[in-house]
Amino acid sequence: MKRKYLTLQSLAVLILVFTGCFSSPKRPMLKTDIRNQADALFQTANNELTANSLKNAGLHLSQAEKLAMSVDDSNLLCRIYLSALVYRLFTGLPDDEAETSPFYKKDAFYLYQSAFENASLCEGKARKMLLAVCEIYRMRILLSQKNLPGKGEAIAILRNSEKAVSSEPYYYAYLCRTCGDILTFYSDYSAADAYYLSAAKIHGKKRYLSEVALDWYLCARERSLRGNKKSALEAISNALKYDKDAENSAGIASDYFAYAKILVKGSPSVSEKESAVKTAKRASEIYSSAGFETEAMECLSWGASL
Numbered sequence: 001m002k003r004k005y006l007t008l009q010s011l012a013v014l015i016l017v018f019t020g021c022f023s024s025p026k027r028p029m030l031k032t033d034i035r036n037q038a039d040a041l042f043q044t045a046n047n048e049l050t051a052n053s054l055k056n057a058g059l060h061l062s063q064a065e066k067l068a069m070s071v072d073d074s075n076l077l078c079r080i081y082l083s084a085l086v087y088r089l090f091t092g093l094p095d096d097e098a099e100t101s102p103f104y105k106k107d108a109f110y111l112y113q114s115a116f117e118n119a120s121l122c123e124g125k126a127r128k129m130l131l132a133v134c135e136i137y138r139m140r141i142l143l144s145q146k147n148l149p150g151k152g153e154a155i156a157i158l159r160n161s162e163k164a165v166s167s168e169p170y171y172y173a174y175l176c177r178t179c180g181d182i183l184t185f186y187s188d189y190s191a192a193d194a195y196y197l198s199a200a201k202i203h204g205k206k207r208y209l210s211e212v213a214l215d216w217y218l219c220a221r222e223r224s225l226r227g228n229k230k231s232a233l234e235a236i237s238n239a240l241k242y243d244k245d246a247e248n249s250a251g252i253a254s255d256y257f258a259y260a261k262i263l264v265k266g267s268p269s270v271s272e273k274e275s276a277v278k279t280a281k282r283a284s285e286i287y288s289s290a291g292f293e294t295e296a297m298e299c300l301s302w303g304a305s306l
Contacts, residue, residue, distance in 0.1 A: 035076065038067035042080050049086055050210040052250040052292075058087050058102035074121040078130045081115035082137050089144050108141050132164035133171045136178055143182060151186040155179055173202035173211065180218060189226040193219060209246035213239045217255065224262050232262045249290035256283035257299050264306065277303040 041064035048057035061084045068076040088108045103111065112134065119130035139154060148154045158179050165171045180195035200215035220235035236259045243251035260279040263272045280303035287296035 034067050034071045035073055038064045038071075038073065038076055038080075041067070042076065042083065045087075046083055047210065049083065049090070050214060050251070051248045052254075054087065054090055058084075058091070061087060062102035074118040075126055075130065078115045078118040078122070078134070081111045081118065082133065085111040085115065085137055085141070089140065108144070112138055112141060129164050129168060129171075132161035133168075135161045136165070136171065136175050139178055139182070143178070143185060146185075148182065148185070151182065151188065154182050158182075169202050169206045170208065170211075173199040173208070173215070176202065177215060177218065180222070184218075184222050184225070187225075189222045192222045196222070209242050210248045210251060213242035213246060213248065213251050213255070215239075216242065217251075217258065220258060220262065224265060227266070229262060229265050232265075233259065236262060249286060250292060250295075253283045253286035253290065253292065253295065253299075256280070256286065257302075260299075260303070273306050277306055 041060045045057045045060035045064060048054070048060065061080055065077065065080050065084070068080055084103050084106075085108045088103060088106065088111060106114075115137065116131070116134045119127060119134055121127075122130055135157060139148070139158060142148050142154075149157075158175055161175060162172070165175055176195045176199035180192040180199065183189070183192035183195065196215050196219040200212050200219070203211040203215060216235050216239035220232045220239060223232035223235055236255055240252065240255040240259070243255055256279050260276040260283065263276040263279065268276070280299045284296040284299035284303075287293070287299060
């Protein structure tokens with residue numbers, strides 16, 4: 001691509017030399033500064049969502065939306081609205097004091113519709129891929145509302161989107177994770193485990209560290225739910241490793257707290273209880289250092305109750 005560009009540039013210079021047309025102003029053929037800025041804000045917001053930094057995530061998604069709208073970038077707008085959907089699911093419905101908050105009075109389904117409309121404006125493979133991605137997020141809404149069409153039908157809907165998103169690792173892994181969450185909802189823990197591991201493998205290849213950590217965290221949750229204590233501790237240890245690599249403070253603290261809770265599952269020994277108290281204290285200290293005081297107090301209170 002670089003050699004082709006240089007060849008065309010040299011040809012243009014020769015034409016100017018032989019025609020004497022040096023008076024025409026030079027203009028760039030393509031300007032993407034606004035799109036690049038919007039995409040950077042969008043990527044930052046996604047990282048903040050994973051790190052549970054919701055206030056910053058909402059702000060950056062709102063800023064990205066305005067920039068993408070100003071240049072009529074339907075592809076990017078679709079993806080921004082889908083992340084805003086997750087943001088809204090995390091934060092719930094806005095309260096009376098949140099009139100200035102990002103996406104005020106825009107619930108998850110409204111944001112899904114906005115994403116779908118922008119996906120429909122795209123063309124070719126991008127349109128097909130984004131419409132399939134919208135289906136994944138629609139299932140997230142139904143899952144949050146506990147209004148799924150049934151385990152088999154829900155998984156079939158997602159699997160129908162698999163081919164269209166298979167070339168997009170981030171969304172493909174998100175599809176696998178969503179399948180895992182749906183199967184966990186229906187207490188099909190073994191099947192859920194396989195999907196979480198698939199998501200972790202896909203995210204891992206692209207070094208989405210915080211996402212890999214979350215996949216392993218979910219693995220630990222479902223293994224703990226089916227009473228596999230040893231395997232759950234191994235999974236949460238993997239989550240902790242990736243969250244540390246990503247420097248995700250909220251994730252690190254959450255992993256430690258989960259580790260402590262898993263330790264006291266079943267009939268814990270005295271040493272396991274002691275270790276759980278120390279681990280919960282560690283989680284509290286990390287939460288506090290990152291500004292999550294409510295979570296920090298929760299860890300301390302839990303440890304004191306043992």
